[in-house]
Amino acid sequence: MLLAVEIGNSQITFGIYEGCSLSYAAHVVTDHRLTADQYAISLHQILDLYHVNRALLSGSIICSVVPELTAPIAEAIHKLLGIQPLILGPGVRTGLNIRIDNPAQLGSDLVADAVAAIAQFPMPCLIFDLGTATSISVLNQTGTLLGVSICAGVGMMQEGLCSRTALLPHIDLTMPDSPIGRNTVQAMQSGLLYGAAAMIDGMADRLTETLGAPATLLATGCYAQKVLPACKRAFLFCDHLLLDGLRIIYEKNKK
Numbered sequence: 001m002l003l004a005v006e007i008g009n010s011q012i013t014f015g016i017y018e019g020c021s022l023s024y025a026a027h028v029v030t031d032h033r034l035t036a037d038q039y040a041i042s043l044h045q046i047l048d049l050y051h052v053n054r055a056l057l058s059g060s061i062i063c064s065v066v067p068e069l070t071a072p073i074a075e076a077i078h079k080l081l082g083i084q085p086l087i088l089g090p091g092v093r094t095g096l097n098i099r100i101d102n103p104a105q106l107g108s109d110l111v112a113d114a115v116a117a118i119a120q121f122p123m124p125c126l127i128f129d130l131g132t133a134t135s136i137s138v139l140n141q142t143g144t145l146l147g148v149s150i151c152a153g154v155g156m157m158q159e160g161l162c163s164r165t166a167l168l169p170h171i172d173l174t175m176p177d178s179p180i181g182r183n184t185v186q187a188m189q190s191g192l193l194y195g196a197a198a199m200i201d202g203m204a205d206r207l208t209e210t211l212g213a214p215a216t217l218l219a220t221g222c223y224a225q226k227v228l229p230a231c232k233r234a235f236l237f238c239d240h241l242l243l244d245g246l247r248i249i250y251e252k253n254k255k
């Protein structure tokens with residue numbers, strides 16, 4: 001069994017793979033203050049919660065976009081499981097051709113997303129990752145990563161609206177009946193959800209136009225399911241694209 005770990009800016013996801021299939025994915029909040037011991041306790045509790053036999057875990061891979069947490073979480077895994085996790089970064093075999101100014105700068109979450117997309121879907125492909133940030137990765141016909149577009153995530157916009165205004169409240173992020181809000185809550189829901197949907201529809205148009213070919217449209221990340229119902233284009237929702245990419249990369253690097 002494999003432990004695949006995604007350290008995102010908001011959440012850390014622990015995924016357990018048995019062969020090619022994901023058995024569990026558990027989430028904890030990303031907290032820069034926590035120590036290796038505290039993350040070891042969280043992981044210990046998660047493995048207990050899902051009745052995972054620790055002795056059967058034979059490998060681990062980490063993808064992190066929060067550099068200060070990479071070492072503490074690697075240490076937590078080592079303490080608990082006696083496994084030295086593979087850390088996705090420059091030098092790790094991914095098979096991905098990256099054609100950007102400085103490939104080492106590319107977020108390793110985007111590398112894992114791209115590797116999974118290439119293994120599972122026809123190219124060219126656009127990957128919309130709606131997490132803390134909304135990132136869009138562009139893969140051409142041969143699966144080369146040509147570049148990325150990054151903008152504020154849905155949660156960031158929601159926090160921004162709330163914290164930078166006097167009258168806008170905290171709201172539940174659910175789809176309003178209509179994009180024309182008839183009260184403050186509906187107006188914010190419209191702006192956040194129809195707004196994000198229009199952005200990703202519009203970017204899908206512009207990026208496929210720039211590519212010069214129709215592309216597979218994939219969506220992942222925790223806001224994808226909230227936004228996709230308001231989209232006009234058909235996106236394929238891939239819940240665990242990033243974890244699948246980690247599993248594939250781990251296999252490629254196994255001695």
Ligand SMILES: Nc1ncnc2c1ncn2[C@@H]1O[C@H](COP(=O)(O)OP(=O)(O)O)[C@@H](O)[C@H]1O
Pocket residue numbers: 007008009010011012130131132133155221222223
């Ligand atoms: N089920 C959920 N419903 C609504 N928001 C969520 C849910 N799960 C996570 N979030 C929020 O989504 C944001 C990003 O989550 P995630 O996709 O894990 O991105 P990241 O990889 O950047 O951590 C965070 O603000 C988190 O609090």
Ligand SMILES: CC(C)(COP(=O)(O)O)[C@@H](O)C(=O)NCCC(=O)O
Pocket residue numbers: 008009010065105106107108109110130131132133134135148150153
């Ligand atoms: C764009 C991101 C902030 C997305 O992070 P996330 O929303 O998954 O937490 C992350 O991929 C990142 O920090 N990338 C580094 C810059 C780059 O990819 O060019």
Ligand SMILES: [K+]
Pocket residue numbers: 129130131132133134135221
């Ligand atoms: K993202």
